[in-house]
Amino acid sequence: MKFYMQVLIALGLGLKRNWHIFAGLILGVFVGIWLHESQNHAVLMTLTFIGQVFIRLIQMIVIPLVISAIVIGITSVGDSKQIGKLGTKMILYYGIITAAAVSIGAILALVFQPGLGAAHLINSDIAGDIQAHVAATIEAQRGNLLNIILGFIPKNPLASIASGDMVPIIVFALMFSVALAKVGEINRPFVSFFESIFAATMKITDWIMCFAAPGVFALTAVAVSSFGLDIFASISKYLGVLAIGFAIQFFVVYPIFLKVFSKVPVLMLYAAMAEAMMVAFGTASSSATLPLTIACCEKRGISHKVSSFVLPLGATLNMDGTAMLQVVAVIFLAQAYGVVLSPFLIVQIALLAIVASSTCAGIPGAGLITIALVLNGLGLSPEQLVAGFAFLFTIERITDMMRTLLNVTSDAVVAAAIADNENEINYDLLNNPEEYGDIIS
Numbered sequence: 001m002k003f004y005m006q007v008l009i010a011l012g013l014g015l016k017r018n019w020h021i022f023a024g025l026i027l028g029v030f031v032g033i034w035l036h037e038s039q040n041h042a043v044l045m046t047l048t049f050i051g052q053v054f055i056r057l058i059q060m061i062v063i064p065l066v067i068s069a070i071v072i073g074i075t076s077v078g079d080s081k082q083i084g085k086l087g088t089k090m091i092l093y094y095g096i097i098t099a100a101a102v103s104i105g106a107i108l109a110l111v112f113q114p115g116l117g118a119a120h121l122i123n124s125d126i127a128g129d130i131q132a133h134v135a136a137t138i139e140a141q142r143g144n145l146l147n148i149i150l151g152f153i154p155k156n157p158l159a160s161i162a163s164g165d166m167v168p169i170i171v172f173a174l175m176f177s178v179a180l181a182k183v184g185e186i187n188r189p190f191v192s193f194f195e196s197i198f199a200a201t202m203k204i205t206d207w208i209m210c211f212a213a214p215g216v217f218a219l220t221a222v223a224v225s226s227f228g229l230d231i232f233a234s235i236s237k238y239l240g241v242l243a244i245g246f247a248i249q250f251f252v253v254y255p256i257f258l259k260v261f262s263k264v265p266v267l268m269l270y271a272a273m274a275e276a277m278m279v280a281f282g283t284a285s286s287s288a289t290l291p292l293t294i295a296c297c298e299k300r301g302i303s304h305k306v307s308s309f310v311l312p313l314g315a316t317l318n319m320d321g322t323a324m325l326q327v328v329a330v331i332f333l334a335q336a337y338g339v340v341l342s343p344f345l346i347v348q349i350a351l352l353a354i355v356a357s358s359t360c361a362g363i364p365g366a367g368l369i370t371i372a373l374v375l376n377g378l379g380l381s382p383e384q385l386v387a388g389f390a391f392l393f394t395i396e397r398i399t400d401m402m403r404t405l406l407n408v409t410s411d412a413v414v415a416a417a418i419a420d421n422e423n424e425i426n427y428d429l430l431n432n433p434e435e436y437g438d439i440i441s
């Protein structure tokens with residue numbers, strides 16, 4: 001074998017797994033650009049298959065993992081006062097982070113005005129089938145907030161499990177776990193049962209992560225191939241505002257948040273979460289990334305008690321990246337259509353985005369469905385709504401990847417802050433990346 005090949009292989013084997021995933025991600029971008037140009041069907045099909053295998057493998061363990069994590073987390077907290085205290089702090093922290101995201105999104109969109117003069121972009125080149133799909137989605141969401149909230153309470157928990165509805169599953173798991181905690185020692189066999197399930201699902205996560213680099217590579221390539229680079233030129237202002245907003249949230253808001261509410265070193269936390277962040281970007285799904293988010297947190301110093309309580313809830317409730325996108329997108333459309341943005345309307349958009357983002361599932365594209373809740377308040381004509389929505393739809397995937405990365409990172413940021421406040425963090429582990437290595441044990 002040629003010497004340089006030997007060096008490359010040695011480098012590949014010697015590098016930590018997160019570098020493999022990172023390489024897969026970068027390579028995925030280039031292959032995706034090539035695929036967009038060449039439209040090579042066979043390669044596209046193969047990569048789609050590989051990506052789907054990876055996503056399905058992680059999706060397979062999400063439900064047993066979430067239920068067992070919540071049961072163990074809450075029963076280990078024990079008394080209901082403590083659970084209440086932890087829950088209140090979690091909601092407060094998630095609220096602060098999401099409020100910061102919508103404020104930054106609104107300020108940036110109002111200052112840079114990406115939608116001014118953009119009406120022609122919205123009305124051009126939208127395929128009829130997308131229009132039809134979009135019209136149905138908007139109709140389904142109209143005035144639907146109460147129904148959405150009602151849907152959080154499962155009529156039949158087993159049916160929710162079978163159909164994979166995360167929020168009702170979590171609501172049931174929470175109630176059930178609090179009840180288990182209340183009944184005392186008699187809960188032992190049941191809790192041990194869930195401890196076994198949790199340990200086994202974590203083991204499966206380890207195995208699946210061996211497949212993360214090719215999985216993230218394939219998912220990224222397929223996603224990039226669907227839009228190519230030409231789209232960036234025409235809507236660069238909109239994407240630019242979003243990218244700045246996401247960057248401020250990631251590089252400024254989270255570090256300030258951690259500084260104010262804890263003593264967690266942000267760089268160490270980001271290093272610990274690197275694999276989860278990249279998988280979030282590749283899969284565009286907080287729920288699918290959840291096994292990894294939990295594994296990264298727990299193996300790198302954040303206690304099980306905190307991470308198993310805070311992270312599953314965060315993966316469905318805390319969507320600060322999604323909320324920011326919704327605010328920027330809605331203000332963009334309002335500007336494009338010449339809607340007067342009164343301070344009252346802006347506050348309404350921001351508040352609705354907080355609600356709409358937290359009702360959205362942690363799956364690809366969910367944020368663009370619940371955005372209809374925010375859009376409906378704008379007073380646009382049905383045709384404008386459909387065209388505007390369809391425009392967002394055509395550039396959905398790239399913004400989804402970015403906002404999901406934020407959604408997952410902020411879950412970990414809040415979990416780390418709470419763990420710090422509760423003395424549930426092992427700093428010796430978190431501050432020494434050479435100690436913790438890969439999440440593969």
Ligand code: ASP
Nearest residue numbers: 285286322362363366367
């Ligand atoms: N894909 C996002 C997530 O899973 C939700 C969304 O904004 O569509 O976190």
